[in-house]
Amino acid sequence: MSEPSTCLPLTPDSIRQTHNRIKPYIHRTPxxxxxxxxxxxxxxxxxxxxxxxxxxxxxxxxxxxxxxxxxxxxxxxxxxxxxxxxxxGAFKARGAFSAVTHLIEELGLDTLRKRGVITHSSGNHAQALALAASTYDIPGFIVMPSISTKSKISGTKGNKGVEVIFSGSTAPEREKIVNEVIEREKERKGGGGPILIPPYDxxxxxxxxxxxxxxxxxxxxxxxxxxxxxxxxxxxxxxxxxxxxxxxxxxxxxxxxxxxxxxxxxxxxxxxxxxxxxxxxxxxxxxxxxxxxxxxxxxxxxxxxxxxxxxxxxxxxxxxxxxxxxxxxxxxxxxxxxxxxxxxxxxxxxxxxxxxxxxxxxxxxxxxxxxxxxxxxxxxxxxxxxxxxxxxxxxxxxxxxxxxxxxxxxxxxxxxxxxxxxxxxxxxxxxxxxxxxxxxxxxxxxxxxxx
Amino acid sequence: MSEPSTCLPLTPDSIRQTHNRIKPYIHRTPxxxxxxxxxxxxxxxxxxxxxxxxxxxxxxxxxxxxxxxxxxxxxxxxxxxxxxxxxxGAFKARGAFSAVTHLIEELGLDTLRKRGVITHSSGNHAQALALAASTYDIPGFIVMPSISTKSKISGTKGNKGVEVIFSGSTAPEREKIVNEVIEREKERKGGGGPILIPPYDxxxxxxxxxxxxxxxxxxxxxxxxxxxxxxxxxxxxxxxxxxxxxxxxxxxxxxxxxxxxxxxxxxxxxxxxxxxxxxxxxxxxxxxxxxxxxxxxxxxxxxxxxxxxxxxxxxxxxxxxxxxxxxxxxxxxxxxxxxxxxxxxxxxxxxxxxxxxxxxxxxxxxxxxxxxxxxxxxxxxxxxxxxxxxxxxxxxxxxxxxxxxxxxxxxxxxxxxxxxxxxxxxxxxxxxxxxxxxxxxxxxxxxxxxx
The missing domain is CATH 3.40.50.1100 (Rossmann fold)
Known part of the structure; x- marks a missing residue:
């Protein structure tokens, strides 16, 4: 995730700026x-x-x-x-594109394509981040509970360059796998590993x-x-x-x-x-x-x-x-x-x-x-x-x-x-x-x- | 129903004319x-x-x-x-307004308000005709099978000036009641009685x-x-x-x-x-x-x-x-x-x-x-x-x-x-x-x- 210090303040103006950044990628829903x-x-x-x-x-x-x-x-x-x-199919696309486009501004696309992004989610945030990452050819690592429905798994996998990794269902189980994947990627490619993009916080x-x-x-x-x-x-x-x-x-x-x-x-x-x-x-x-x-x-x-x-x-x-x-x-x-x-x-x-x-x-x-x-x-x-x-x-x-x-x-x-x-x-x-x-x-x- | 001899020929031009006549009353659906x-x-x-x-x-x-x-x-x-x-909730509103507006052109609104319109239907045509009739303050008589769902009955009844009459479910049973209502109205008010508006024919x-x-x-x-x-x-x-x-x-x-x-x-x-x-x-x-x-x-x-x-x-x-x-x-x-x-x-x-x-x-x-x-x-x-x-x-x-x-x-x-x-x-x-x-x-x- 972007360093909070580089984030815009939580104001209406910042929402306007964010909207300008993400609107090419999202639908203006009716x-x-x-x-x-x-x-x-x-x-x-x-x-x-x-x-x-x-x-x-x-x-x-x-x-x-x-x-x-x-x-x-x-x-x-x-x-x-x-x-x-x-x-x-959900507003989560907005947050995912907001986070990814800000990371690109902060780190540059080349760095991000090397490192990738990661999250754990069984729902709409998983698919949203997978879509945002694949839009920019950024590797996406999505940790999903193995009990997730097949349609959600395939909906996430269906995005180019996205890897789905299975975990248990509790928060600690999921976070453990996230950390393992980050370490694995660090070893494999050097650098800081994939960047965590949480669903709301x-x-x-x-x-x-x-x-x-x-x-x-x-x-x-x-x-x-x-x-x-x-x-x-x-x-x-x-x-x-x-x-x-x-x-x-x-x-x-x-x-x-x-x-x-x-x-x-x-x-x-x-x-x-x-x-x-x-x-x-x-x-x-x-x-x-x-x-x-x-x-x-x-x-x-x-x-x-x-x-x-x-x-x-x-x-x-x-x-x-x-x-x-x-x-x-x-x-x-x-x-x-x-x-x-x-x-x-x-x-x-x-x-x-x-x-x-x-x-x-x-x-x-x-x-x-x-x-x-x-x-x-x-x-x-x-x-x-x-x-x-x-x-x-x-x-x-x-x-x-x-x-x-x-x-x-x-x-x-x-x-x-x-x-x-x-x-x-x-x-x-x-x-x-x-x-x-x-x-x-x-x-x-x-x-x-x-x- | 309007005398077929007074109807427009079944051509694209007639559909255009009909559209001009009914479009104030229908939605241009997306x-x-x-x-x-x-x-x-x-x-x-x-x-x-x-x-x-x-x-x-x-x-x-x-x-x-x-x-x-x-x-x-x-x-x-x-x-x-x-x-x-x-x-x-269905295209049937188009046909109902087409039939009613043509009747008004043919007979005049006063006559139609005296006579009323009638149909038998358990579904969308019932509600469509009830809506079209009530729009013009024309009495509407809708014969519905008594087994119709309550929501459809109340959806039809909910139109001002509309009377719902129950019948059996077969076509002959329904038609019998239609004829009875027409005779009843003739006796009650004189004239030709309510005019039948069929669902498609x-x-x-x-x-x-x-x-x-x-x-x-x-x-x-x-x-x-x-x-x-x-x-x-x-x-x-x-x-x-x-x-x-x-x-x-x-x-x-x-x-x-x-x-x-x-x-x-x-x-x-x-x-x-x-x-x-x-x-x-x-x-x-x-x-x-x-x-x-x-x-x-x-x-x-x-x-x-x-x-x-x-x-x-x-x-x-x-x-x-x-x-x-x-x-x-x-x-x-x-x-x-x-x-x-x-x-x-x-x-x-x-x-x-x-x-x-x-x-x-x-x-x-x-x-x-x-x-x-x-x-x-x-x-x-x-x-x-x-x-x-x-x-x-x-x-x-x-x-x-x-x-x-x-x-x-x-x-x-x-x-x-x-x-x-x-x-x-x-x-x-x-x-x-x-x-x-x-x-x-x-x-x-x-x-x-x-x-």
Whole structure:
């Protein structure tokens, strides 16, 4: 990894610079809106839309979501930043290209091609780094748990010049192999050996992931200016510009290791709005088996980072505890407004609505912030209260980063097998204990490091 | 329904006129491309990508799909017209608005508001007509089988001024109720009673559905001119304009009642290309339990429309036999090049690839033409042979109309439950007998009239 001393400071300007560096290599993913989801989110009881006999969605839609908060029910216009269509199917491509391009600036391409880069990951970060390395003909060493799914292994191997090395599943087992490979390469070629690029706990990664927020805001502003949404199932209603306000009222992202959330919170920490208002940034976590380490850490007094998490939440991309650098950003009240958590059934309900109503495939981790908007009563009350205070009749414009789309039909099949929603809130604990046993790749292994 | 004598002739010009009439009411749905799917479709063995250990997709992608046919393997650039994001989630909105707007021209809005419109449908046509009627404050009477899923019933009911009347499931049972409602309304209000709008067997419907092909071609031409694809996961490679050729080489749609296919074939029957070439139009059907009535009817000598089909194919939107008017168009060799069919497992494999690789949700019927491109060896050999004759190094540009996206997570869960693909081609018959028992809405009822 680049020496932290050579990294840009963790500021919005640095995210802008990083974006300029990486944008030739990443997709500018689309932003989607959905009138159906807006209507459901702005209704008193979003759960009703999961019933066998859901309320109609098309009736009266000319004035369904344009009424402001008059009844204690929050009103939303949601904007989904579809990183599920990013290269390798997840936002992780941003951080990987950020880290690799910075290393090239710092060390020069020749040196990097001699040394190579290395990481350990069973998920999206593995494929992201493999892609970034192979783009520059830099040798990539990816340590993957041997229990990783074959498709993920072959998706990583498929990149030219990338070597996959297998390890055990725990963090120490994986780190041991990383060190062995570094030593092996040092002996073989001399020099410092391959450079470690961690999945989230580094400034370059945080700055790279923050570029999704930058793009999403630019796209939102363009949509508001044009008064319409392109490439999408529905036009934006009630989106006329009022008082030159072209910022999101709020933005949510999933919270796992914290690269995405801390980068996003950094981007939106600007207060260049005329009214001095700021986009409020929120993190979203699963509550299952304590995966809400961010929420719990912020709630303790004084706030303290929780270092270990062992959860089998279906949101497998966010099982990891928050990293040190991301924590330093998200525990800053001037950057992050708060973290909210949801149950496994709530995550599945949100996933259901996105699959059936928006008709796009997203991974369970990406459904977590949507579940917060739809089902977390504390969050909904917070928004309703703010809207009442503002006395505004305009729904909140809320951006949600859809972190990725890497799931399988087999996993979806398990998530939604018979009776998936019969659990009531009262039995959530029991139902979650069961559903939590099912992991995306069918394994029972808890892993400390996601990504 | 409008008197056929007042309908426009079934020509490309009429489709253009119809499009001008309905476009304020429908979405201009996006066209997506996918480098992954192109690569898979252009490989010698697309099935390999369904394996546990699929070939890499990202390696060497700079030159993967730009080589022409040198090895007997067809090469494709696919363009997906996403009618899954059309209003009500399917192309049927086009035909319904076409029929209703023509009726308004013919009879005047006042008369139509007095009489109302009526249809029988358990599927997308019901919701489409309900939407079109309620848009104009015209009373809509929708006869639905009482076994229809609650969500479809409430989706239809949710439109203002729409009455849902329940019936049995067979065509005679449904038609009986339709006639009863017409008589009831005649007595109640005098006059001619509500006007029947059938799901596909009428010129207005055919012309309406043909507008999807018109839009898709316009969008394709714009994409080729700009050299890029917007709102999509990947840019179009190798899409530089050669010799001013801006037409699709081929277009495929699903074939059920035939409204969509015959409208599409009508639009592309023009030969205004400089080289006198024409876009070849193909239909795609499931072979399960004889649902390939179009293919079989065209194969008989002389070609003859098959009037009855009883199939429980998972592609529930295309279980119906081809209608009389659609048949008159698709049995015309100057309009339709041919019809190909695929097995249930092939449909699921195509659905799998679209869900996992393109990350969009489509209904099984929409996966049928994709399955033809990927898995029908007769079709693939036809294309490879043509490409060899042309001596061209450019992949075929092939448009596919994704007819709809109305499915449920429960249905997907059943389609992809354990062992869904373990069947080999040899055991397809047996496996399909099983999978065919599962219908989208969980019912076991065969229905003659889809839509």
């Amino acid at each position: 932003v989607l809106t959905s009138r159906s989801i807006d209507k459901i989110a702005s209704s008193p009881n979003p759960r009703a839309y999961l019933a066998d006999d859901p309320p109609g969605i098309w009736a009266d839609d000319s004035h369904s979501t344009s009424n402001g908060n008059v009844d204690g029910v929050p009103k939303f216009h949601l904007y989904f930043k579809m990183e599920s269509t990013q290269r390798i 580094h400034p370059d990664i945080v700055l790279g992931q923050g570029t999704a927020g930058l793009e999403m805001e630019e796209q939102f502003q363009a949509m508001k200016r044009s008064g319409s949404v392109k490439g999408c199932s529905s036009a934006v209603e009630g989106s006329t510009i009022e008082g030159g306000n072209e910022r999101f009222d709020a933005v949510l992202t999933p919270l796992g290791g914290g690269g995405l959330l801390s980068g996003t919170a950094t981007w939106f920490s600007r207060t260049d709005d005329k009214q001095g208002k700021r986009t409020l940034v929120f993190g979203a976590e699963p509550s299952f088996q304590g995966a809400n380490d961010g929420e719990r850490g912020l709630a303790s007094s004084p706030p303290k980072r929780i270092e270990h998490v062992k959860s089998l939440t279906i949101a497998d991309g966010v099982r990891t505890p928050v990293g040190v650098i991301p924590w330093s950003l998200i525990s800053d009240k001037s950057k992050l407004e708060g973290v909210y958590s949801v149950t496994e059934v709530e995550i599945k309900m949100a996933l259901n609505l996105i699959l059936e109503r928006v008709k796009v495939v997203i991974e369970p981790s990406s459904a977590v912030p949507i579940a917060v908007v739809l089902f977390n009563e504390r969050f909904r009350k917070f928004v309703a209260k703010k809207q009442k205070e503002e006395g505004s009749s305009i729904p909140w414009h809320v951006g949600i980063v859809i972190s990725g789309g890497n799931t399988t039909v087999e996993a979806l099949s398990k998530f939604f097998s018979e009776g998936w929603m019969t659990e009531t809130e009262d039995t959530n604990f029991e139902s979650e204990r069961q559903t939590g046993q099912v992991t995306i790749d069918g394994s029972k292994k808890v892993e400390d490091v996601a990504g | 066209v997506l491309t996918s480098r992954s799917i192109d690569k898979i479709a252009s490989s010698p063995n697309p099935r390999a990508y369904l394996a546990d250990d699929p070939p890499g997709i990202w390696a060497d992608d700079s030159h993967s799909t730009s080589n022409g046919n040198v090895d007997g393997v067809p090469k494709f650039h696919l363009y997906f017209k996403m009618e899954s994001t059309q209003r009500i 009428h010129p207005d419907i055919v012309l309406g559905q043909g507008t999807a092909g018109l839009e898709m071609e316009e969008q394709f031409q714009a994409m080729k001119r700009s050299g890029s694809v917007k709102g999509c996961s990947s840019a179009v490679e190798g899409s530089t304009i050669e010799g001013g050729n801006e037409r699709f080489d081929a277009v495929l749609t699903p074939l059920g009642g035939g409204g969509l296919l015959s409208g599409t074939a009508t639009w592309f029957s023009r030969t205004d290309d400089k080289q006198g070439k024409r876009t070849l139009v193909f239909g795609a059907e499931p072979s399960f339990q004889g649902a390939n009535d179009g293919e079989r009817g065209l194969a008989s000598s002389p070609p003859k429309r098959i009037e009855h089909v009883k199939s429980l194919t998972i592609a529930d939107g295309v279980r119906t036999p081809v209608g009389v008017i659609p048949w008159s168009l698709i049995s015309d060799k100057s309009k339709l090049e041919g019809v190909y069919s695929v097995t249930e497992v092939e449909i699921k494999m195509a659905l799998n690839l679209i869900l996992e690789r393109v990350k969009v949700v489509i209904e099984p019927s929409s996966a049928v033409p994709i399955a033809v491109v990927l898995f029908n060896e007769r079709f693939r050999k036809f294309v490879a042979k043509k490409q060899k004759e042309e001596g061209s190094s450019i992949p075929w540009h092939v448009g596919i109309v994704i007819s709809g996206g109305n499915t449920t997570v429960e249905a997907l869960s059943k389609f992809f439950s354990e062992g869904w693909m373990t069947e080999t081609e040899d055991t397809n018959f047996e496996s399909e007998r099983q999978t065919g028992q599962v219908t989208i809405d969980g019912s076991k009822k065969v229905e003659d009239v889809a839509g």
